[in-house]
Amino acid sequence: MIIIGAGFAGLAAGIYGRLNGYNTQIFEMHNQPGGLCTSWKRKGYTFDACVHWLVGSSPESPYNAIWRETGVASGSEFVYADEYCRCEGADGRTVIFYADIDRLESHLLALSPQDEDTIRKFIKGIRMCAAFDFPSDTEPLTVRLRKSVATFFTFMKYGKAFREWTKVTGEEFAGRFRDPLLREAFRELWIPEFSVVFLLFTFAWLHSRNAGYPIGGSMPMSQALEMRYRELGGILHYNKKVARILTSDGRATGIRLVDGTEIAASRVISAADGYSTLFNMLDGKYLDTKTREPYDKWPTFASLLFVSLGINRRFDEIPLTVSGITFPLREPVMIAGKMCGRLPVHIYNQDPSMAPEGKTAVTVMLESDYEYWKKLAEDRNIYVQKKDEIASQIIRLLEQRFPGIAEQTEVTDVATPLTFERYTGNWKGSFEGWLITPDNAYTMTKPMAQTVPGLKRFYMCGQWVEPGGGLPTSIMSGRRLIKQICREDGKRFLSKDKKQ
Template sequence: MKKEKIIIIGAGLGGLSTGIYAQMNGFETVLYEKNPVPGGLAACWKRKDYLIDGGIHFLTGHKPGLSLYNVFKEVGVHKAEYVDIDTYARYIDERSGITIDISADLDKFQADLLLLFPDDQRIIKRFIKSTRGITKSDISEFGFKEPMELMRTRDWIKEFWQNRKVLKYFLGKSMKPVRDYVKKIKNPILKDLFLYMFLPSVPVAFLWMVLGLVAQNQMGLLAKGSIDFARKMEERYLELGGKIEYKSKITDILVEEDTVVGITLEDGTTQKSDFVIAAIDGKTVIYKMLDGKYTNDKINKIYSEWKTVDSFVSVSLGVDMEFKDEVWMTFIKSTDSVTVAEEEEENILIRFFNYSPHFAPKGKTVIQVDFETEWEYWFVLRDDKKEYNRVKKELSDNTIEWLEKRYPGIKDKVEVIDVATPYTYWRYTVNEKGSYMGFLPTADAFTSSVEKRLPGLSNFYMAGQWSMSMGGVQPVIYSGKHVIQLLCHDEGKEFHTESD
């Protein structure tokens, strides 16, 4: 019997996951990727002897202890190399001279906060108590076991019952955005610490969840960078018999009588298939490739009203210095700002790739300084290449001068400079506004769903971060599993994994 053929658009983590689960379920698949390597946003690039990582910051599920690990095994990423996190981040308030390490040791973290901010002891104790409470159950698959489209009332009841010990941490005031949660905090430094621990828009429950995973020793970094994670998925996919066509940009999705029948490549050639699954930017697919013909009010509202994660510009430096005592991720409330896209930025994030020898030669370090920025500024600026490059150089020069004040001598030790703007990420992925993590993870997003089928269109599905209500490694990998579960359901086939 001839296998049904699926064309998958995009070899990012969502496309690779889709291909893996499709191969497990007896489909013939071909992945088309416009770039020469897999991974999409999980991207790394070489600059001389330095490896610049513009992708995954941290992840969970990389080791036994959580049910998510089983999914990591299914897609092959348990074979990647990881480094456990014992400190989530360091926060430095230069105005006061206060430094706070967000430690995996919750007792220590609480004691440090109580010593520094005694007037806020009540909210500190509640915050830590909730963080501890959320670790009582394995919630790594909560809301991900099945695609939303297939969840019935009894499935939700079962899901809630299994997670009853921690359910209260995801209800009511727990879903209040951090920016609202901090209004009751008296000390402005503690307020800023909570605000910039992740994103101000996320529910406070998200912070409890992240810190709870750190406390459980279930948060990790990629020792060989994001590309190692992507390569392990690529290996798994090819091992299962899948095929990948790199440097193959798809420009159109072929539709006949409201049924998808294949794709058109940039060179004008066409490829037919039984199904097409798009795992790239959702807006490009729905409103450009498909001309906006297959939407409804819900889809239009999502793409017109939901906000994407803010864009950022990243200045990466290869430095002939070691930074052994620095915490891998450091948030700084600076006393002197850095001009970014004509705006003064005083909230600065530094990543020190000092936890693995794979990013820089011995005795040297990659430092990455990230600034939130406006997408429109860079997108307009890119039309004038000379001015675009001048502004990038000015930003890197200003960043190095800023670092010199904090790490004397670094200015003369910089060997490599790389600046990645929102336009860089857009050019590489075509993601809306150069977003690196899809839709903003708000409280509404946590309780909403994005359907993987389009109304009135047959034999077409969507995967990847734009098919989920929020981005990140875990949702993206599950999107691939979910879309094949959905396809198997629609085709009357039993879904299974190789471990079954």
């Protein structure tokens, strides 16, 4: 079995493949594991490009079983920040999105009594999501049966409200607030087209302390997955980019690498980017309307301008948050062709391991236009110069909120949508695949196919066949796929090592 890509989904497919007795080889174009779940080191600082929260960090969560099966959570220490994020207003007020629902409710009500109806509805929505305790196939049959019955009754109670929430987008929900700061804060909080129901689930998980931040960040998790895979006897090749998926008589028969080497296989799984898999590696030959639809119609998570800074100071006065703070700029400015009125900044004071003693890693993550960077990069010098300019611009803007920071900055690093594309192959540098919108919310109950029409023995897993993306989803995707393959082969699916 050949697996393309050693991101979370590819490594998960490898791990569950090995657990079920398949000979697996992963071909990864980069020289390290994890795909998007990554970080990089610069002069003693670690800049993390991924994990803010890991759903399933609570040992009681069914997701946690998956983390244990794959070895990701082994030995991880989790931090549970009291605040998801804060949005500072130009009028001196600050909206704090507390992880605790009761605290969040009273804070929002105190800030804007005129928005009581919308606030109460939002909190009720979070409580509704908290009430769902979906059965997971990691649990014993008796638990699954009990949970299925309970979920049925929860749906009876909340089904209508749940369906309604899936149709509400971030933009639409933010527009319901009368208070301009709350409107702005909710706009900052969630992606405009993304269904708000996921925001509700996120808060439900934060409240129940089931979405912690793992100390050490992304890379140790990716390395743990690689280790588990290798311990199970899996083979992993780095610096091997796959150019083609070979086919014959309607079956996948192997792969061809960019260096021309061909490797035969009885099954091929792509856990790499969906667009390049279907349109390049398979030449666009195995598409029907349904397979093509997402690529024609569905919006993707944006591509990012990701500025990392190593700051020679501590930020003890800034509370720990899951995803940072945003502050208003004195006046709107153009950053890489986009007008910005405020700046989001994530101070990594929740994880001292990210910086040398007494210093702090800081990141600024902005949506950025892929085409803008693609055009700039036609001239490498201009591209590099623009990245330098952006680093200086961001530092100048941070001075407005953190006076003196320019002097304290000792490391800068700028990643653009092209960086994300180069290192992970993701389409237009998207950082999480498909957004879930009212148009494709049905995939929450009816998952996308992991096969393509007209091609046997070929499969896909990962964020491009799991709208909403994310680390747990990618692992589940690899697991779901191997389960399906076991079913095809008439085998009982195993999720644990026989020795365990």
